Amino acid sequence: MAKVAMTVNGRKVSKECEDRTLLVHFIRDNLSLTGTHIGCDTSQCGACVVHMDGKAVKSCSILAAQAAGSEILTIEGLAANGELHPVQAAFKAHHGLQCGFCTPGMVMTAIDMINRHGAELDEKTVRDNLEGNICRCTGYHNIVKAILAAAQEMGAAGRQAAE
Amino acid sequence: MGVEGIGARVARKEDKRFLMGQGRYTDDMSVPGMRYAAFVRSPHAHAKIKSIDTSAAEDMPGVVAVLNGKQMLDDGIGNLICGWMIHSKDGSPMKMGAWRPIAHETVRYVGDAVAVVVADTLGEARDAAEAVVVDYDVLPAVTSAVKALEAGQPQLHPEAPGNLIYDWQIGDADATDAAIAAAAHVTEMTIVNNRLAPNPMEPRAALGIYDSAEDHYTCYTTSQNPHVARLVMSAFYNVAPENKLRVIAPDVGGGFGSKIFIYPEEIVCLWASKRSGVPVKWTSDRTEAFLTDAHGRDHVSTVKMAFDANNRITALKVDTIANFGAYMSLFSSSVPTYLYATLLSGQYNIPAIHANVRAVYTNTATVDAYRGAGRPEATYLVERTVETAARELGVSPAELRRSNFIRSFPHQTPVIMNYDAGDYEASLEAAMKAADWNGFPARKAEAANRGMKRGIGMSCYIEACGIAPSAAVGSLGAGVGLWESAEVRVNAVGTIEVLTGSHSHGQGHETTFAQLVAERFGVPIDSVSIVHGDTDKVQMGMGTYGSRSGAVGMSAIVKALDKVEAKAKKIAAHLMEADESDIVIENGALKVAGTDKTVPWFQMALAAYTAHNLPAGMEPGLKEGAFYDPANFTFPAGCYIAEVEVDPETGKTKIIQFVAADDFGNIINPMIVEGQVHGGIAQGIGQAMLEGVHYDPETGQLLTASYMDYTMPRADDLPSFNVSHQNTPCPNNPLGIKGCGEAGAIGSPPALINAITDAIGNNDLSMPATPQKVWAAARAAAN
Numbered sequence: 001m002a003k004v005a006m007t008v009n010g011r012k013v014s015k016e017c018e019d020r021t022l023l024v025h026f027i028r029d030n031l032s033l034t035g036t037h038i039g040c041d042t043s044q045c046g047a048c049v050v051h052m053d054g055k056a057v058k059s060c061s062i063l064a065a066q067a068a069g070s071e072i073l074t075i076e077g078l079a080a081n082g083e084l085h086p087v088q089a090a091f092k093a094h095h096g097l098q099c100g101f102c103t104p105g106m107v108m109t110a111i112d113m114i115n116r117h118g119a120e121l122d123e124k125t126v127r128d129n130l131e132g133n134i135c136r137c138t139g140y141h142n143i144v145k146a147i148l149a150a151a152q153e154m155g156a157a158g159r160q161a162a163e
Numbered sequence: 164m165g166v167e168g169i170g171a172r173v174a175r176k177e178d179k180r181f182l183m184g185q186g187r188y189t190d191d192m193s194v195p196g197m198r199y200a201a202f203v204r205s206p207h208a209h210a211k212i213k214s215i216d217t218s219a220a221e222d223m224p225g226v227v228a229v230l231n232g233k234q235m236l237d238d239g240i241g242n243l244i245c246g247w248m249i250h251s252k253d254g255s256p257m258k259m260g261a262w263r264p265i266a267h268e269t270v271r272y273v274g275d276a277v278a279v280v281v282a283d284t285l286g287e288a289r290d291a292a293e294a295v296v297v298d299y300d301v302l303p304a305v306t307s308a309v310k311a312l313e314a315g316q317p318q319l320h321p322e323a324p325g326n327l328i329y330d331w332q333i334g335d336a337d338a339t340d341a342a343i344a345a346a347a348h349v350t351e352m353t354i355v356n357n358r359l360a361p362n363p364m365e366p367r368a369a370l371g372i373y374d375s376a377e378d379h380y381t382c383y384t385t386s387q388n389p390h391v392a393r394l395v396m397s398a399f400y401n402v403a404p405e406n407k408l409r410v411i412a413p414d415v416g417g418g419f420g421s422k423i424f425i426y427p428e429e430i431v432c433l434w435a436s437k438r439s440g441v442p443v444k445w446t447s448d449r450t451e452a453f454l455t456d457a458h459g460r461d462h463v464s465t466v467k468m469a470f471d472a473n474n475r476i477t478a479l480k481v482d483t484i485a486n487f488g489a490y491m492s493l494f495s496s497s498v499p500t501y502l503y504a505t506l507l508s509g510q511y512n513i514p515a516i517h518a519n520v521r522a523v524y525t526n527t528a529t530v531d532a533y534r535g536a537g538r539p540e541a542t543y544l545v546e547r548t549v550e551t552a553a554r555e556l557g558v559s560p561a562e563l564r565r566s567n568f569i570r571s572f573p574h575q576t577p578v579i580m581n582y583d584a585g586d587y588e589a590s591l592e593a594a595m596k597a598a599d600w601n602g603f604p605a606r607k608a609e610a611a612n613r614g615m616k617r618g619i620g621m622s623c624y625i626e627a628c629g630i631a632p633s634a635a636v637g638s639l640g641a642g643v644g645l646w647e648s649a650e651v652r653v654n655a656v657g658t659i660e661v662l663t664g665s666h667s668h669g670q671g672h673e674t675t676f677a678q679l680v681a682e683r684f685g686v687p688i689d690s691v692s693i694v695h696g697d698t699d700k701v702q703m704g705m706g707t708y709g710s711r712s713g714a715v716g717m718s719a720i721v722k723a724l725d726k727v728e729a730k731a732k733k734i735a736a737h738l739m740e741a742d743e744s745d746i747v748i749e750n751g752a753l754k755v756a757g758t759d760k761t762v763p764w765f766q767m768a769l770a771a772y773t774a775h776n777l778p779a780g781m782e783p784g785l786k787e788g789a790f791y792d793p794a795n796f797t798f799p800a801g802c803y804i805a806e807v808e809v810d811p812e813t814g815k816t817k818i819i820q821f822v823a824a825d826d827f828g829n830i831i832n833p834m835i836v837e838g839q840v841h842g843g844i845a846q847g848i849g850q851a852m853l854e855g856v857h858y859d860p861e862t863g864q865l866l867t868a869s870y871m872d873y874t875m876p877r878a879d880d881l882p883s884f885n886v887s888h889q890n891t892p893c894p895n896n897p898l899g900i901k902g903c904g905e906a907g908a909i910g911s912p913p914a915l916i917n918a919i920t921d922a923i924g925n926n927d928l929s930m931p932a933t934p935q936k937v938w939a940a941a942r943a944a945a946n
Contacts, residue, residue: 034191035184040449044870075184099669100181101416130878139845140878
């Protein structure tokens with residue numbers, strides 16, 4: 001057993017867990033943040049993507065102990081005061097989700113993608129960057145649309161903030 | 164149409180919780196004292212169990228119980244069953260072998276459960292499961308259904324000699340043979356429909372909670388039909404009587420058919436909870452899902468399609484062998500019979516059809532309904548054969564289809580179905596226009612200049628949804644009725660709860676069903692809540708599959724709304740001292756037509772519950788229920804066109820465009836319907852180009868047991884889709900709805916393969932059309 005401390009969604013947490021505990025299990029079982037999902041055993045599906053120190057990671061591919069001391073952002077930490085993050089809002093506006101199971105990982109991946117590419121994102125880049133996230137419901141059509149729309153909006157907002 | 168009513172692209176009410184990580188799926192559930200289950204599964208495809216030694220496992224840290232199949236048998240838990248009786252052509256009933264939830268004598272596929280460990284943590288349960296020692300006497304295995312029918316092959320069940328479950332037929336064999344003998348041209352093909360793993364992103368899970376004080380069970384489970392689960396677990400598996408068993412299917416992360424069926428694991432969790440005295444949760448990992456979720460398709464067929472001298476189809480003869488796996492899953496028997504062979508007429512006027520279907524046991528996972536369930540297999544067979552025939556006859560594939568279309572309705576096919584409405588030409592033309600079919604030769608020439616091979620292919624599909632009426636499906640062998648229920652509760656403040664037996668696992672019922680109510684009463688959709696998925700809340704229902712929620716589930720709601728409206732009008736007429744026949748409902752108010760007299764909706768509702776001033780003899784309250792049993796199936800249809808480019812150097816196929824033109828009848832929410840089509844097409848493209856379940860033919864080991872081995876369609880495998888709708892309303896239900904959930908998966912595989920075979924000039928290509936297969940077929944054609 002090990003005591004693991006980190007910051008999750010802006011809150012300091014410290015929990016006892018088995019040494020072998022994966023970050024995803026730490027988040028789901030120790031912190032009861034069940035929005036981060038597990039869809040496979042081989043780090044292929046991306047349902048468990050969270051941000052660690054500002055970058056997207058598959059939380060099934062690292063131990064909780066490896067994340068000690070880091071800043072973790074999960075799907076639950078995105079909306080501010082009940083207002084959806086622009087990427088969450090775009091997924092809703094463009095029907096980028098159906099069963100909702102892959103959605104948290106998709107949204108976290110999309111934000112990371114937009115952070116890296118900004119408003120310059122194009123469809124090919126979005127599709128390439130979604131390689132690590134599997135959706136079985138939407139055929140990706142509306143996910144791609146939602147991410148492109150959010151990139152435009154966030155890019156525009158970013159430019160406004162800079163001006 | 165209002166902004167929130169029928170036909171509006173209303174953003175989904177359920178989205179916010181999913182987007183904020185507040186969805187509640189079965190694996191998210193946690194109750195005090197809950198422990199975790201891990202199954203010990205057979206590593207062999209076929210073996211006798213000589214002994215099971217659990218002593219080491221029982222001593223492992225955190226272990227609460229290690230349970231086996233013999234104990235389950237002793238406790239009276241019944242066999243899993245198939246709920247649709249099919250009779251062979253000799254009149255004998257299908258040969259169903261025993262399926263134990265936990266095997267105690269024989270295992271018949273890799274993944275068959277032999278024991279279950281309950282422990283404090285998931286890690287401890289899995290550690291202990293590895294310490295269970297099972298001594299097997301390994302037997303030879305067979306994984307191919309064609310091979311399993313041959314003499315001398317391993318026998319799976321004593322009840323089914325030769326591994327044959329049934330040998331069934333439909334149609335007129337003599338008329339079909341005579342027409343083929345007299346034909347001007349006969350196209351013959353062997354068609355393999357590849358085996359698929361459904362792969363909803365949420366793996367199956369179950370949480371069994373036994374309350375010893377009340378002698379009551381609660382089961383949270385990943386089900387598309389919790390009421391059917393309760394019925395089957397109660398009536399057949401002897402888990403508990405219905406009044407002592409509550410089944411809850413909370414948020415469910417996709418199903419695609421695979422979560423219709425009642426599997427061993429939910430039964431085991433309930434039984435193990437009573438036996439061990441703790442709530443027991445099991446969650447499948449992805450490899451367990453590949454091993455144990457019911458697979459789809461897996462047909463091998465031969466087909467003969469006969470034409471007269473005018474290229475009119477005169478007959479179709481089909482012989483199909485269907486792989487059922489090691490046991491008969493809940494609705495497996497219906498898939499290659501009444502959901503498949505009855506659709507073999509396609510969109511065409513075919514005077515004579517005969518199909519023979521043999522269902523076969525093999526040492527593989529079970530096979531049952533997967534998105535489309537029989538209809539994709541029928542469409543693939545018919546549409547590949549028509550396309551091949553066009554090439555053999557030297558006529559345009561569009562013209563050959565057009566000249567054989569059914570054009571007057573209702574149309575009785577030779578294989579039971581009575582098509583009620585359709586306009587196949589309209590979808591064909593819409594698709595060809597959207598795809599710029601006429602511009603294809605120029606695009607092909609341009610691609611050829613770059614050394615690329617362009618191809619274009621189409622498919623004109625038909626499907627049957629909303630399987631019904633119950634009496635008819637009962638006469639065909641179904642063990643259940645296929646109606647749907649609804650209850651509409653108007654609260655005292657006028658807000659509305661709709662309880663439905665349909666179950667949403669991605670389809671957006673919380674939005675579309677609310678739109679229906681908003682349209683009817685002019686109330687905001689935020690004042691309408693949809694309740695589903697809990698047998699303690701909704702009395703009974705048949706669930707969601709076969710694209711039935713719109714055509715059947717919403718029709719039940721309409722019936723209940725009719726009753727609510729009638730009573731609301733009576734109350735309003737009484738309050739306004741008007742005649743009931745003069746009352747109209749508009750914009751959330753009940754009005755006396757032609758006057759300025761009006762009662763707001765909420766005031767009428769309040770009057771129903773204060774009951775101070777109701778018409779003489781009227782009961783207080785405003786709540787109505789309905790059961791709806793459709794008069795016929797519905798028949799969605801459409802035309803799909805794929806255009807591809809094949810690199811002859813590598814065999815890699817790129818999809819240039821994919822066009823879908825669908826006739827779903829009337830549509831409640833076009834945004835949601837388009838989403839259903841997109842997802843279906845992606846699964847169809849997956850089947851055509853990427854996906855395939857493979858077992859080692861000698862050992863029966865599953866070779867595609869993870870996402871490293873089984874190719875799921877990813878975003879960069881797919882294009883964006885060009886989707887449009889035509890509309891001939893269904894005449895047999897109050898909303899004119901046909902259903903849209905499966906069309907994409909039904910129509911797309913033949914369009915893709917027809918396009919690729921067009922590009923490479925070789926009709927001999929099987930799914931999935933991987934680069935290696937395409938390269939080899941292109942080379943064979945070139946040489």
